[in-house]
Amino acid sequence: MSFLKNSCCHESGSSIYQRMKHIADIFPLLETPRKIVITTHYKPDADAIGSSLGLYHYLIQYGHQVQVIAPSEVPDFIQWMPGADTVLNYEARTDEAVKALDACDYIFCLDFNHPSRVRTMEARLTAATQPKIIIDHHLEPLSNFFAYGESNPDKSSTCEMIYDFIVLHKGEQKINQEIMQCLYAGCMTDTGSFRFPATTASVHEMIAFFKHRGLEHSRIHEAIYDSYSANRLRLLGHVLHTLDLNEEEHYAIMSLSLGDAYKYEVKSGDTEGFVNMALSIKSIAVAVFLTERQNREVRISFRSKGNIDVSEFARKYFNGGGHFNAAGGVSHDGLEATINKIKTLISTKKLTQFIK
Numbered sequence: 001m002s003f004l005k006n007s008c009c010h011e012s013g014s015s016i017y018q019r020m021k022h023i024a025d026i027f028p029l030l031e032t033p034r035k036i037v038i039t040t041h042y043k044p045d046a047d048a049i050g051s052s053l054g055l056y057h058y059l060i061q062y063g064h065q066v067q068v069i070a071p072s073e074v075p076d077f078i079q080w081m082p083g084a085d086t087v088l089n090y091e092a093r094t095d096e097a098v099k100a101l102d103a104c105d106y107i108f109c110l111d112f113n114h115p116s117r118v119r120t121m122e123a124r125l126t127a128a129t130q131p132k133i134i135i136d137h138h139l140e141p142l143s144n145f146f147a148y149g150e151s152n153p154d155k156s157s158t159c160e161m162i163y164d165f166i167v168l169h170k171g172e173q174k175i176n177q178e179i180m181q182c183l184y185a186g187c188m189t190d191t192g193s194f195r196f197p198a199t200t201a202s203v204h205e206m207i208a209f210f211k212h213r214g215l216e217h218s219r220i221h222e223a224i225y226d227s228y229s230a231n232r233l234r235l236l237g238h239v240l241h242t243l244d245l246n247e248e249e250h251y252a253i254m255s256l257s258l259g260d261a262y263k264y265e266v267k268s269g270d271t272e273g274f275v276n277m278a279l280s281i282k283s284i285a286v287a288v289f290l291t292e293r294q295n296r297e298v299r300i301s302f303r304s305k306g307n308i309d310v311s312e313f314a315r316k317y318f319n320g321g322g323h324f325n326a327a328g329g330v331s332h333d334g335l336e337a338t339i340n341k342i343k344t345l346i347s348t349k350k351l352t353q354f355i356k
């Protein structure tokens with residue numbers, strides 16, 4: 001779109017022909033204290049909240065007034081994060097969140113690539129005329145929505161990208177316990193505890209830097225992985241029993257119906273990581289976990305091993321996307337029909353075309 005260069009208009013947010021400026025171009029804007037909103041995706045996970053609060057704890061040291069807004073509630077398993085109590089839940093406290101959005105000078109958009117990912121907050125975010133800054137690692141960002149930013153699908157996590165941002169801003173010396181705890185947690189969960197392919201040398205160098213500065217990493221593992229309710233373990237037991245295995249075709253499907261979600265009193269974040277358990281079977285290359293919602297809506301998580309691109313599969317057939325080995329999608333056909341659709345797609349070799 002270089003021919004549109006002269007007509008682009010970064011500051012107004014009004015042109016659809018915006019070209020995203022480099023993340024370092026916002027540094028001059030951060031020199032004077034401003035009102036800044038940081039927001040992230042609907043149903044935020046540890047990377048979403050960890051990156052938001054990590055950046056929050058960094059920016060407040062420069063005198064900025066910073067408000068983190070989450071489109072929906074912060075799940076229990078990350079409530080321990082320093083600053084989690086300051087996060088505004090847009091769904092529960094819409095008026096306050098709208099006020100903060102109206103009053104701010106810039107909006108950081110972390111761990112999402114498209115305004116639709118904030119769901120119920122989408123209209124408000126789209127209407128906001130302030131410059132939006134994306135820092136994200138999902139594939140195919142809607143880059144003309146953002147005035148500035150960095151989008152890199154090779155990065156392990158948005159938390160790692162916040163660390164990179166701080167380093168680029170020459171602010172390493174401002175990295176305190178709060179920042180380290182938030183960033184470590186999000187990077188740890190997005191990399192499956194530092195095992196996924198995106199766990200690069202840079203990730204380990206960041207962790208080494210944190211260790212030198214006194215991070216107690218085992219306390220974060222405990223806070224995330226050893227702090228569940230008894231009900232969540234019973235729920236896991238139930239979900240494991242729904243395992244539908246096809247070893248010949250190398251896939252496994254697990255699901256949670258709406259009725260069972262009520263029975264086990266499922267809370268936000270309770271099913272986090274379930275899909276990976278199906279992938280732990282040796283013969284399985286693709287794992288699918290489906291969660292039934294209201295009105296026949298079904299949320300689908302895909303995980304894969306090696307060279308199978310589930311992100312493209314999710315995008316093509318289930319209006320979704322995400323990462324190469326970890327993606328999500330949605331269906332409106334109800335639970336049974338969606339499971340059958342996935343099985344048919346796999347058995348008619350519709351998945352094998354995504355082997356790279």
Ligand SMILES: [Mn+2]
Pocket residue numbers: 047048111137157158190
């Ligand atoms: Mn992430």
